[in-house]
Amino acid sequence: MYTVDLHAHTRFFHGRRALGDRFDPLGARLLARAAGRRGLEGVATTNHDYYTPLDPPGGAQTIPGIEITTDQGHVLVVGPDPPSATKPGALSPAEAVALAHDRDCAAIVAHPFRNSSVRELEEVPFDAIEVNGKHPRSRPLVEELAAERDLPLVGGSDAHYPFEVGRAYTVVEADRFTPEAVVDAIRDGRVSARVADSPLDRLLRRAYRVIHRHKHVIDAIERPTPGVGTPPGED
Template structure:
């Protein structure tokens, strides 16, 4: 069994590709250091709409990936050979999944209840659905969605700062931790989502909700999935 954060970013800013390319080698070292402190064995680099191979840090497996911005929301493609670059908003979710599968990657619905309507697409052959570390209170909704689609749950922190790594992560049942083994475990359902509940994590989430209180983080809480109620104690954040 391995603990892997399947959704993390090497930088805290979007765009500025040339600046990012210079920053990413430092960013991945900071991610790996934070992951190791958290007790994780691996972390996926899923930057927005690009993938750059980076030198793997010691003691932590680096899983290649990309967060594809489709015309309906975000799709994570993680595996040995993710696409190098995608143009934001041009691919449909089905095209993003096809691209991921062509490159031997798993296709995951990222934060299905935040800035996304991908969850409405029943015919797209995703491999898993994500419990996102930024708003784990939506987990009952995500679990119901995954059960209805017969898909496994994975966890990812959606970290843009190293201190956010590991607030949600994935347990991977595999003999060895490699990008290919991660893909196979996801497709076989040998994965599970975990959410960290330390005092630090609770404070971090409280701060996140405060900062983003005016944003529409979980639109499903205003328009619940048919047959699925709002989790007790849930609030918009």
């Protein structure tokens, strides 16, 4: 049995690919060490729309992955051979899943209740649904969705900073710990999601709730009032 965070990023910023490519090796080392300190055997590097092979020494083992931005939300692709790059919004969820399966990877619904309508697609053959570490209070909804679709639950922190690693993670029942074995366990349902509940994790969750509440207030203040100085269709 092994524990792995199936959703983590090697950088805390998006875009600026050239800068990110230089930063990613350091970011991967920090992720692996943070995951190791958490007692995890592995962490998947699932950067937005690209995958760079990174296997830093020390800490937890890194598992290849990518977070694909489809035209309806995000899909995690984890396994031995994820695509090296995808164009944001260019693929449908069904196309992202087909791409994952063609490359012997698992396709996972990422944060199904945040900025996504992927969960509404009953006909797409996903392999699992994620309990996301950024908002674990949505877990009852995610569990209900997984039960409806007869899909296993996996856990991922959605970390963009190393200290966030492991706030949600996946228990994998397998005899060995390889990307192929992780994919097989997901497809066979030999996985389960866990949410960390240490004092640090509880403090982080409270801090993020405050940050998001302030963000929503600022967004509401800055958003133009419909019909007041706003052209039709642009509110």
